[in-house]
Amino acid sequence: MSSSRHAEDTKVTVATSGDDGPPAEATELTADAPAALLAPRLAQFAGVARHEHFTRAAEELGVPQPTLSRAVARLEADLGVALLARHGRTVSLTPVGRAFARSVERALAEVARAAETARADADPGVGKVAFGFLHTMGPETMPALIRAFRETHPGVRFALVQSYGEDMIERMRSGELDLCLTSPVPDAPDLVTRRLDEQRLYLVVPADHRLAGRRRVRLAETAEESFVTLEPGYGLRRLTDDLCAQAGFRPRIAFEGEEPETLRGLVAAGLGVALLPPATLARPGVRDLSVTAPRAVREIGVAWMARRPETPPVAAFRRFLLSRRGALTPG
CATH class of the missing domain: 1.10.10.10 (Winged helix-like DNA-binding domain superfamily/Winged helix DNA-binding domain)
Structure with a gap:
């Protein structure tokens, strides 16, 4: 038995x-x-x-x-x-x-x-916030946000999760996260979401690329290029596919990855071009070009579970994020 x-x-x-x-x-x-x-x-x-x-x-x-x-x-x-x-x-x-x-x-x-x-964890002064955010917001945006919040809430602690949108939503549903910054802004009956900001996307090309001397480009001009992108399931991957479709073509994917800075490295190595948010630090070997058509931006929003009780520190941080509408991200 x-x-x-x-x-x-x-x-x-x-x-x-x-x-x-x-x-x-x-x-x-x-x-x-x-x-x-x-x-x-x-x-x-x-x-x-x-x-x-x-x-x-x-x-x-x-x-x-x-x-x-x-x-x-x-x-x-x-x-x-x-x-x-x-x-x-x-x-x-x-x-x-x-x-x-x-x-x-x-x-x-x-x-x-x-x-x-x-x-x-529920103490207003020294409680904990479990917070998720996108990989591309880690180097600059998140430290600045937490620093600004802790000017008025110096004792609040954070458990930070850096991931992609769908994963963070599931972690919120399981109770692992209190709220998250994500893109695209999800639409689901069990979530409350608020749009906070939008972030420009750039066409990143190798420094010796035929378009590298330009400042602006129409995305249709890259129809024959090889693209390096994030893996399916990432919001930025879906947005890349959508923008290319608006420009009249389906991108030819050469490489897929999980982290935007890795994609910049692949571009610098001459392995393709990419649509990415602005880099925190300049990387040698690449050029960022403004995309004039279609309009290349992504929305950034905050999401939390509907009808789930909040602790005082979570409620305070949510109010703080909502107060940052329009001033959340650089670039």
Whole structure:
């Protein structure tokens, strides 16, 4: 029999009445049920285990002693083992009870740490914001944004994720991110989005390219060129395909990558041309040309989950981003 099959067949016996009611006939439940049933009684058992005395434990926990006695008795019934040996007014832990008590204390300590972390993350002054942003916004835009925000919120911490749009949206849906800067601005019923800015795209060509001496170019003039682009799924890749379609051709893709600066390196090596946002630092071997037709820009927006409660630091950072409309990105 496999371990997974064994786990499916495991049964435990639990009492179904409340802690303050009379004992009820036991009911068999599958092994995935005990955590929810046992959790309310673990702290009570831990108190009894520390004192090995019901009255002193009841005083510490602030519950009536009979209630505590019944709760521990039902915990033993749920587990099907004796955790305590009764000696009149006092009790002592059985070997199984002592091992169980150590595990319970560790579990309760972990819960306490988790609660403290949750409170700290939500603290308006020192809480945490889980924030996603595009690769192309990492070198300059993001440091400037966080620096400006922390002028008024110096203690707020950030967990930063640098990725592409679709991945960040999925991370928000899973709860890994609070909000993100992305392009294109998504349209989905479970999201709230706001357009913040637009960013020009340039045709990046090798320094010795036939167009390198120009300052402006119509995208149609590159119909016969090889392009280096981001991989399918990236917003900038979709925008490249769309702009080329508007110019009347389908781009011939020579190389695909995951990071815009890598694409600039491929262009510098003479392996193709690319449509990219402005570079933070000048790279030798390439020229950035303005695209006059079609209009080559991408929208930058902020997205967050609809109807998901926000902590104070997340709400403050969202308000800050919305206040930066029209002044978010260079170039």
